[in-house]
Amino acid sequence: xxxxxxxxxxxxxxxxxxxxxxxxxxxxxxxxxxxxxxxxxxxxxxxxxxxxxxxxxxxxxxxxxxxxxxxxxxxxxxxxxxxxxxxxxxxxxxxxxxxxxxxxxxxxxxxxxxxxxxxxxxxxxxxxxxxxxxxxxxxxxxxxxxxxxxxxxxxxxxxxxxxxxxxxxxxxxxxxxxxxxxxxxxxxxxxxxxxxxxxxxxxxxxxxxxxxxxxxxxxxxxxxxxxxxxxxxxxxxxxxxxxxxxxxxxxxxxxxxxxxxxxxxxxxxxxxxxxxxxxxxxxxxxxxxxxxxxxxxxxxxxxxxxxxxxxxxxxxxxxxxxxxxxxxxxxxxxxxxxxxxxxxxxxxxxxxxxxxxxxxxxxxxxxxxxxxxxxxxxxxxxxxxxxxxxxxxxxxxxxxxxxxxxxxxxxxxxxxxxxxxxxxxxxxxxxxxxxxxxxxxxxxxxxxxxxxxxxxxxxxxxxxxxxxxxxxxxxxxxxxxxxxxxxxxxxxxxxxxxx
Amino acid sequence: xxxxxxxxxxxxxxxxxxxxxxxxxxxxxxxxxxxxxxxxxxxxxxxxxxxxxxxxxxxxxxxxxxxxxxxxxxxxxxxxxxxxxxxxxxxxxxxxxxxxxxxxxxxxxxxxxxxxxxxxxxxxxxxxxxxxxxxxxxxxxxxxxxxxxxxxxxxxxxxxxxxxxxxxxxxxxxxxxxxxxxxxxxxxxxxxxxxxxxxxxxxxx
Amino acid sequence: xxxxxxxxxxxxxxxxxxxxxxxxxxxxxxxxxxxxxxxxxxxxxxxxxxxxxxxxxxxxxxxxxxxxxxxxxxxxxxxxxxxxxxxxxxxxxxxxxxxxxxxxxxxxxxxxxxxxxxxxxxxxxxxxxxxxxxxxxxxxxxxxxxxxxxxxxxxxxxxxxxxxxxxxxxxxxxxxxxxxxxxxxxxxxxxxxxxxxx
Numbered sequence: 001x002x003x004x005x006x007x008x009x010x011x012x013x014x015x016x017x018x019x020x021x022x023x024x025x026x027x028x029x030x031x032x033x034x035x036x037x038x039x040x041x042x043x044x045x046x047x048x049x050x051x052x053x054x055x056x057x058x059x060x061x062x063x064x065x066x067x068x069x070x071x072x073x074x075x076x077x078x079x080x081x082x083x084x085x086x087x088x089x090x091x092x093x094x095x096x097x098x099x100x101x102x103x104x105x106x107x108x109x110x111x112x113x114x115x116x117x118x119x120x121x122x123x124x125x126x127x128x129x130x131x132x133x134x135x136x137x138x139x140x141x142x143x144x145x146x147x148x149x150x151x152x153x154x155x156x157x158x159x160x161x162x163x164x165x166x167x168x169x170x171x172x173x174x175x176x177x178x179x180x181x182x183x184x185x186x187x188x189x190x191x192x193x194x195x196x197x198x199x200x201x202x203x204x205x206x207x208x209x210x211x212x213x214x215x216x217x218x219x220x221x222x223x224x225x226x227x228x229x230x231x232x233x234x235x236x237x238x239x240x241x242x243x244x245x246x247x248x249x250x251x252x253x254x255x256x257x258x259x260x261x262x263x264x265x266x267x268x269x270x271x272x273x274x275x276x277x278x279x280x281x282x283x284x285x286x287x288x289x290x291x292x293x294x295x296x297x298x299x300x301x302x303x304x305x306x307x308x309x310x311x312x313x314x315x316x317x318x319x320x321x322x323x324x325x326x327x328x329x330x331x332x333x334x335x336x337x338x339x340x341x342x343x344x345x346x347x348x349x350x351x352x353x354x355x356x357x358x359x360x361x362x363x364x365x366x367x368x369x370x371x372x373x374x375x376x377x378x379x380x381x382x383x384x385x386x387x388x389x390x391x392x393x394x395x396x397x398x399x400x401x402x403x404x405x406x407x408x409x410x411x412x413x414x415x416x417x418x419x420x421x422x423x424x425x426x427x428x429x430x431x432x433x434x435x436x437x438x439x440x441x442x443x444x445x446x447x448x449x450x451x452x453x454x455x456x457x458x459x460x461x462x463x464x465x466x467x468x469x470x471x472x473x474x475x476x477x478x479x480x481x482x483x484x485x486x487x488x489x490x491x492x493x494x495x496x497x498x499x
Numbered sequence: 500x501x502x503x504x505x506x507x508x509x510x511x512x513x514x515x516x517x518x519x520x521x522x523x524x525x526x527x528x529x530x531x532x533x534x535x536x537x538x539x540x541x542x543x544x545x546x547x548x549x550x551x552x553x554x555x556x557x558x559x560x561x562x563x564x565x566x567x568x569x570x571x572x573x574x575x576x577x578x579x580x581x582x583x584x585x586x587x588x589x590x591x592x593x594x595x596x597x598x599x600x601x602x603x604x605x606x607x608x609x610x611x612x613x614x615x616x617x618x619x620x621x622x623x624x625x626x627x628x629x630x631x632x633x634x635x636x637x638x639x640x641x642x643x644x645x646x647x648x649x650x651x652x653x654x655x656x657x658x659x660x661x662x663x664x665x666x667x668x669x670x671x672x673x674x675x676x677x678x679x680x681x682x683x684x685x686x687x688x689x690x691x692x693x694x695x696x697x698x699x700x701x702x703x704x
Numbered sequence: 705x706x707x708x709x710x711x712x713x714x715x716x717x718x719x720x721x722x723x724x725x726x727x728x729x730x731x732x733x734x735x736x737x738x739x740x741x742x743x744x745x746x747x748x749x750x751x752x753x754x755x756x757x758x759x760x761x762x763x764x765x766x767x768x769x770x771x772x773x774x775x776x777x778x779x780x781x782x783x784x785x786x787x788x789x790x791x792x793x794x795x796x797x798x799x800x801x802x803x804x805x806x807x808x809x810x811x812x813x814x815x816x817x818x819x820x821x822x823x824x825x826x827x828x829x830x831x832x833x834x835x836x837x838x839x840x841x842x843x844x845x846x847x848x849x850x851x852x853x854x855x856x857x858x859x860x861x862x863x864x865x866x867x868x869x870x871x872x873x874x875x876x877x878x879x880x881x882x883x884x885x886x887x888x889x890x891x892x893x894x895x896x897x898x899x900x901x902x
Contacts, residue, residue, distance in 0.1 A: 094828065156835060157828060163886065164827035168893040173886050203887070206835070210879070213839045218846060227852055501771040508775035516782030523786055532794040532857050658798075658857040670857045 006264050007404040010086045022481050028075035029474035035067040040463040046448045047456035055135050057446035058119035065122030075394045076253035083194040083260050088165030101154030108147030116140030126235040138223045145216045152209045159202045178277040193259040200284045201249045208245030211238045240294040254393035265343040266335035279319035286316040293364040297373045313364025325354045340409035341399040349392035356385025377437020384430045402480030418472045425465025432459030536656040537685040544681040547654050550647040552640035555623035569606045569698045570676035574657045576614035577626040583671050587630025593691045594633040601636030608637040615641040716753030736859040737867040751815015776821030783813040790855035797858045827893045838878040845871030
């Protein structure tokens, strides 16, 4: 099980690893602030507090969507890497290659959106990218898709290297998941949870990336040879199979931070258990087959796929609630935890994830989806668990690392202001979306009716608070990471401290 | 050291590979032989061989003697029971659309059978009337000997393979020949307007 | 060397000669599916089986430029791409020098580089290659199935559909095989993967 040492030696960041990790985190927090500003602009436009031309709105929406998903993947990849490298051999070149390809891909995406005026959103649903109606050209869409391909290749390289390391230690991925212990046998108490979670991500996200690689090339073929027509339903299935797994992988990479760090802050061990292994095995299967819940309103879909989408959406809640969240709460109970930034963020993330799943499960029910599909309920649910769940997990690690530089978990007065600001802002922001969904306000619309603007205004206020908090966090974390650690600080060699 | 050598070797392979792919596809434009044929003809108009043809009226005519006007040539076989049976109708439509230039003797439609053993003058005449021949400017003919047939297929780039049902599958198209007897463009067999455009542009010049 | 070992060593050239025999050639080129999914892979196998004929010294020189098998696999990939084009498979039937090019380049530029490079390739390089190959099978299969035109003038549309379905099946089979091997099988990770830890 994960050690209770606050800043163990095997988590030391030195030399190239330190530079790479810093690059990942500083880039990520900067991108989060920028993407949040785009998001704020959109909410204020919908609230009619700003005037933004509709074509530009959809460009911003495309950038925000692609940018947030990509940055979330970037930062949680760093989380997975940070912990997995303790248990298996990971190669720095793979970690760096992922970063470089991500940046190249991001450049393509930014160029296609802000130079080429691409506005067909992060989902690139056929035939929208090739029906620009004069707003964007098909070549622009092609550049956007090439950006996605580059990012996908980067992720694949990282996952393959991680798989190699895991297989070398555990034999195969099934044993890494602990499948041999599902029905009995003595579970190795030192089997790392980080390995179980990483294996789940490698399996499911590799499949997703494969689907993405296929549908992106299909879309590119269609762009350059328009007589080769895509089956729109097939394309949508592949796109959502790719996209669903890609964004969910960020949660499963991020939660590694909770498994690793929470016991240190509660002071209570958090041992691996059979329910834990069952939860992750089930989750591996579920995340692969649950994607049809994105196509519940595509009536041309085979019915059995829609049914699977609903059933598995409900089923997927169990591993989360019953194991991770319940487990975290039992670890927390009577632990005498001291509330510092990392511990606050870890517990917040459990709330964010669990509470955020509820609107998702509700929407994954066909009866409800008939009413809520494509209302702002949908961004309500995913902003909930991304903002208050996954991002909190990643920030917990960031704060933990800057704490390691000074051998103490950060808990400054500014931090103690930033946290409630973030929490309050996040809650106001997401509840505004959820309430708008209740009122059937449609999502992805630049121009809102006057009767819809109340929730837009509330959401904008929430967003402002979140942006302010995130701006503070970004500066605080970047400064903390770039600061030279004090001599003698735990987790740092004297050679580092001197130079 | 081997890292740099491998990098260099890989870059060389990449450059050579892309060059080879580009050369094999006419600059990434033609991935099929049909597209390649059309690109080639567009960029390098091809002189056509003189071949003796026997028309549906039984007369003998040399392909070369038809110079001096624009020719729209398609390759058929009258036994076709599938989509290519409509080729004749497309030509009838072209007779209407190009009625003016045809009447002025500037345009001629020519259907050549690549199945001369079966398609004699009677079959060819029947084919034309089935297709609602408008009566002017459309010749149906067959090559008089195998050498002529081969020269035509090679010159125009026609491929016909057995369809397993006793008939043929071929790369049907409308071949545009200029007054100098050169093949200058190849249009889709079911887009007569495409062929029409080429001819009208040529006549305007 | 025993008689059996000799036969095995000459398997490559024997296969090549068999494939070059006119009746075998015509049979394997009679349909698109056979040419693309049987003849060409068999020619690649010829190349793979030619590996023993390369003198060790030559292999050493080559491998100085082939770390991790990367440049060799790149070469094999481009050769494969050229022979995946409908146009080249078409011309092989009509144009003699193209047919000759196929019978020489597929063994020498596809099969042989593959045989030399694969043992040198680490887990990640092999993984990328296999994932891309699987994705390509799906993409090509889809393309063959949905293309409104016949892609090859020498082959029937029905044959094109069959080839498309066969490619999808191959992609599915590869996915299942890879997944099974990684999940429950045994994979040798070490290979020639040199650890470069900054």
